[in-house]
Amino acid sequence: xxxxxxxRENKELIALGAKKKHIDFDVDALIALxxxxxxxxTAVEAKRAEQNAVSExxxxxxxxxxxxxxxxxKELKDSLQAQEDELKEILKQWQLLMVSVxxxxxxxxxxxxxxxxxMELRTWGDTPKFPxxxxxxIDLMLAHDMVDFDRGTKVAGFRGYFLKNDGVKLxxxxxxxxxxxxxxxxATASPEEKRVNSWTPxxxxxxxxREPFMGTGYLPQSEEDLYKTQDGEYLSxxxxxxxxAYYMDEVLDKSQLxxxxxxxxxxxxxxxxxxxxxxxxxxxxxxFYKLEQVVLCEASHAESVKYHEEVTTNAEEIMQALGIPxxxxxxxxxxxxxxxxxxxxxxxxxxxxxxxxETHSASYFHDFQxxxxxxxxxxxxxxxxxxxSLNNTALSGRPMIALIENFQQEDGSIKIxxxxxxxxxxxxxxxxx
RNA sequence: GGAGGAGUGGCAGAGUGGUCGAAUGCACCUGUCUUGAAAACAGGAGUCUGGGCAACUGGACCGUGAGUUCGAAUCUCACCUCCUCCGCCA
Numbered sequence: 212x213x214x215x216x217x218x219r220e221n222k223e224l225i226a227l228g229a230k231k232k233h234i235d236f237d238v239d240a241l242i243a244l245x246x247x248x249x250x251x252x253t254a255v256e257a258k259r260a261e262q263n264a265v266s267e268x269x270x271x272x273x274x275x276x277x278x279x280x281x282x283x284x285k286e287l288k289d290s291l292q293a294q295e296d297e298l299k300e301i302l303k304q305w306q307l308l309m310v311s312v313x314x315x316x317x318x319x320x321x322x323x324x325x326x327x328x329x330m331e332l333r334t335w336g337d338t339p340k341f342p343x344x345x346x347x348x349i350d351l352m353l354a355h356d357m358v359d360f361d362r363g364t365k366v367a368g369f370r371g372y373f374l375k376n377d378g379v380k381l382x383x384x385x386x387x388x389x390x391x392x393x394x395x396x397x398a399t400a401s402p403e404e405k406r407v408n409s410w411t412p413x414x415x416x417x418x419x420x421r422e423p424f425m426g427t428g429y430l431p432q433s434e435e436d437l438y439k440t441q442d443g444e445y446l447s448x449x450x451x452x453x454x455x456a457y458y459m460d461e462v463l464d465k466s467q468l469x470x471x472x473x474x475x476x477x478x479x480x481x482x483x484x485x486x487x488x489x490x491x492x493x494x495x496x497x498x499f500y501k502l503e504q505v506v507l508c509e510a511s512h513a514e515s516v517k518y519h520e521e522v523t524t525n526a527e528e529i530m531q532a533l534g535i536p537x538x539x540x541x542x543x544x545x546x547x548x549x550x551x552x553x554x555x556x557x558x559x560x561x562x563x564x565x566x567x568x569e570t571h572s573a574s575y576f577h578d579f580q581x582x583x584x585x586x587x588x589x590x591x592x593x594x595x596x597x598x599x600s601l602n603n604t605a606l607s608g609r610p611m612i613a614l615i616e617n618f619q620q621e622d623g624s625i626k627i628x629x630x631x632x633x634x635x636x637x638x639x640x641x642x643x644x
Numbered sequence: 645g646g647a648g649g650a651g652u653g654g655c656a657g658a659g660u661g662g663u664c665g666a667a668u669g670c671a672c673c674u675g676u677c678u679u680g681a682a683a684a685c686a687g688g689a690g691u692c693u694g695g696g697c698a699a700c701u702g703g704a705c706c707g708u709g710a711g712u713u714c715g716a717a718u719c720u721c722a723c724c725u726c727c728u729c730c731g732c733c734a
Contacts, residue, residue, distance in 0.1 A: 249694080253694070253703095263715090281714045462654080
């Protein structure tokens with residue numbers, strides 16, 4: 212959500228931003244409605260002021276005066292009631308429009324319609340040249356009994372799976388490696404550096420109430436992508452939702468910022484719009500686990516940009532330590548969500564598909580989310596401000612897929628990257644005995 | 645699933661129809677005192693929003709929403725959240 216005053220003062224900017232994001236939004240309609248809202252509000256407030264003034268006088272009035280005053284007030288009350296009802300109706304429409312105002316993309320975001328227009332910024336690592344036809348993670352994992360898709364669909368339905376044996380071992384090795392990677396971040400010398408660099412590890416709910424989804428911007432737009440319970444909660448597709456809402460309706464102390472949270476949770480996605488895509492394997496599943504970086508920082512564009520680069524670098528360092536070739540793309544306007552100002556995707560090389568596939572998504576929002584979630588802090592000058600928020604994946608299930616395919620050997624075995632060997636209990640290779 | 649209780653400012657907590665944006669305490673800020681601090685004393689201070697260059701001023705906010713009333717933190721109803729006890733399950 213954006214500030215209505217900002218919208219009024221920058222309507223061209225909003226319109227251009229919406230166009231760049233390929234989102235259909237009529238700013239003028241919102242402003243016309245807001246004019247009406249203001250006009251009614253002023254009228255209602257004037258009547259309330261009169262009501263308040265007379266109310267005070269009634270106490271001191273003589274009995275006969277009281278009777279006429281109360282009669283007058285009854286009349287005022289009726290006309291006030293009518294206007295209040297009208298205002299309420301307008302406010303309803305107004306709020307609906309307000310939550311659909313897209314945030315303005317950064318100047319540096321390239322023009323484009325969808326993910327095919329995303330722009331490659333850099334690549335890392337050499338894509339492996341196999342002297343044989345590389346197998347997919349599906350074939351490799353099945354060959355080593357690391358996964359069971361047949362029983363997965365029997366038990367859980369379409370896109371269901373069981374992870375097994377070395378599949379489990381490798382997955383847990385990755386979680387532990389990444390946890391340790393972030394735990395080392397706080398270990399620098401000075402207390403201030405330690406405070407700024409530390410990440411708080413968290414396990415967060417994925418069964419979450421409606422408000423956090425509204426606050427993070429997943430609702431009301433993406434209702435059909437979410438699973439909903441009979442009690443009205445939703446299952447979140449990322450730990451971002453609960454983690455962002457952790458400080459909902461709170462006033463933070465400026466000295467706490469930045470707040471860095473490393474949040475783990477199961478993630479659920481209906482994949483309603485992608486029934487035909489990635490129907491096999493672990494690339495696109497309804498249920499997986501995810502470790503997410505979430506940062507709250509001071510309300511400054513420079514700070515947002517700084518931490519956006521930082522959370523991206525963190526993910527890159529992990530991929531580099533694992534030795535998985537990847538590239539960074541900057542997402543084009545049409546591939547940005549409603550609230551996102553700018554987004555980088557990290558895409559790992561997937562040999563079986565001979566292309567890069569998204570494994571991480573790093574975006575910043577300015578105060579778009581925190582305005583909705585009502586997360587504020589008091590600035591030096593005593594002014595309340597909404598903090599800025601950003602997030603990036605730390606690890607999901609997908610890098611394991613890339614790892615398995617990139618580290619496959621001609622005999623079908625899978626080499627374990629050196630950094631993971633200690634987390635695999637010394638195991639250096641996955642192969643049939 | 646059943647029975648009760650509670651939600652008020654940063655925190656604790658009073659307030660049961662008008663004089664209440666709200667006592668009091670703690671925390672906070674500013675003065676006096678002090679070499680400095682603490683203590684003591686005096687004063688100040690909520691958030692959102694409209695108008696005004698400003699001083700200032702209108703409105704809203706006591707979990708949320710509806711209602712009763714000339715007037716609601718206070719009365720009624722619904723919902724949300726939390727707590728206690730019983731039951732059931734882990």
